[in-house]
Amino acid sequence: MFSPSVILTMGAQWSKQIDRQKAVIAEKKILRELQERCGSDYPGSNWHPTDRKNWMFGLDHNKVHINMIVWPGTHNSATNKIGIKMITRPFAQCQSLSIYQQLVCGARVLDIRVEETGKVCHGILTTYSVDVVIEDVKRFVSETKSEIVILEIRTEWGRKDPPEFQKYLWEQLGEMLIHQDDNVFDKTIAEILPRRVICVWKPRVSPEVNVKSPFWNSGYLRDNWIDTDLPATKFESNMKYLSQQQPVMARNYFYRVENTVTPQADNPIVCVKPVTKRIHGYGRLFIAQCFQQNCVNRLQIFSIDFINADFVDACVGLTWAKLEGKA
Structure with a gap:
C-alpha cells in the first residue's frame, strides 16, 4: 500500500503532466491557426535552387554579400549516429543526415559540440570523433567552388576542452579558413574566395579566441536559446529576440534563430x-511573420533539427529575393 503522502505526490505529478499535454495541444493549435490565417508566402518563397549543393554559386557569388545571406543551419549537427541505435539515440539525435549529406542538402551552418577526448557529444552521450566532421567539411569544400561554411565548434556544457584544439583546427583547416575580420560581413563571396570556412571556436575553459586569430570568437555567433517543448512559446520568443537585434547591415556578428523545441526532463x-x-x-x-512584423532585415542564420530540402529552399529563396531587391 502507498502512504497518503506518496499518493498525493503521484496525483500531483499526474495532474502536472495532464496540464503540460493540454498546453502542448493548445500551442500547436496556435501555430496551425496562425498559418491558416496568414499563410507562409513571402518574396522568394516560390524560388528553388537548381542545385542545393552549389546554391551560393547559383546566386552569383560576385553579387552576394555575406550579410545578405539567410544561412540554413542545423542544430546539434553531428548527432546522426549518437548513442546506441533504438536505445539511447532517440533521446539525443537531432539530425538523420551526416555532415557531408547536410552540406549537400544545402546547410551552411554547423553546430558541433565536443568534449575533452575529441569526440562529438550531446549531453552525456557521445558519438564519432570530430575528425569525421572535419573530413566531411573538407570533402564538401573540395567538391564545390564557392560555397561558404560556418563551422561552429563548442565544448559541450559540463565538459572539458579538447587539448590543443586550436592547433588541431589550424592543421586541418588552415588554408580554408576565413580569418576573423569585421570587414568580412560587407564583402561578396567572390571577394573572400578561395577561403571557404568561417570557424567559430567556443571553449569552456581555454582562453577566448583573440582578435588576431584565424578563428572567430563567441561574440561573432550569438543566439538566445529558449529551452522549451512548447512550440508557440518558442516561435514567439524567437520573434521577440530577433526583433531586438540590429539589422544585418548594421552589425558585425552573426545571429542565429533556431526553429526547434526540445524535450524537457519533467515530461x-x-x-x-x-x-x-x-x-x-x-x-x-x-x-x-518576419515580413509582417518588419524584422526580416534581422534574420540571418536559421537553424533546424532534421534539416530537409524545403527548409533549405525557404532560406535560399529569401536570399535570392534580397539579391533581386524584392525583400
Missing part, C-alpha cells in the same frame, strides 16, 4: 523527433 515524451516535430514545419511561417 514523459523525451525523444527529440516527436517533440521537435511540433515546430518543424513552421519555418516558412516564421519567415512570413
Whole structure:
C-alpha cells in the first residue's frame, strides 16, 4: 500500500503532466491557426535552387554579400549516429543526415559540440570523433567552388576542452579558413574566395579566441536559446529576440534563430523527433511573420533539427529575393 503522502505526490505529478499535454495541444493549435490565417508566402518563397549543393554559386557569388545571406543551419549537427541505435539515440539525435549529406542538402551552418577526448557529444552521450566532421567539411569544400561554411565548434556544457584544439583546427583547416575580420560581413563571396570556412571556436575553459586569430570568437555567433517543448512559446520568443537585434547591415556578428523545441526532463515524451516535430514545419511561417512584423532585415542564420530540402529552399529563396531587391 502507498502512504497518503506518496499518493498525493503521484496525483500531483499526474495532474502536472495532464496540464503540460493540454498546453502542448493548445500551442500547436496556435501555430496551425496562425498559418491558416496568414499563410507562409513571402518574396522568394516560390524560388528553388537548381542545385542545393552549389546554391551560393547559383546566386552569383560576385553579387552576394555575406550579410545578405539567410544561412540554413542545423542544430546539434553531428548527432546522426549518437548513442546506441533504438536505445539511447532517440533521446539525443537531432539530425538523420551526416555532415557531408547536410552540406549537400544545402546547410551552411554547423553546430558541433565536443568534449575533452575529441569526440562529438550531446549531453552525456557521445558519438564519432570530430575528425569525421572535419573530413566531411573538407570533402564538401573540395567538391564545390564557392560555397561558404560556418563551422561552429563548442565544448559541450559540463565538459572539458579538447587539448590543443586550436592547433588541431589550424592543421586541418588552415588554408580554408576565413580569418576573423569585421570587414568580412560587407564583402561578396567572390571577394573572400578561395577561403571557404568561417570557424567559430567556443571553449569552456581555454582562453577566448583573440582578435588576431584565424578563428572567430563567441561574440561573432550569438543566439538566445529558449529551452522549451512548447512550440508557440518558442516561435514567439524567437520573434521577440530577433526583433531586438540590429539589422544585418548594421552589425558585425552573426545571429542565429533556431526553429526547434526540445524535450524537457519533467515530461514523459523525451525523444527529440516527436517533440521537435511540433515546430518543424513552421519555418516558412516564421519567415512570413518576419515580413509582417518588419524584422526580416534581422534574420540571418536559421537553424533546424532534421534539416530537409524545403527548409533549405525557404532560406535560399529569401536570399535570392534580397539579391533581386524584392525583400
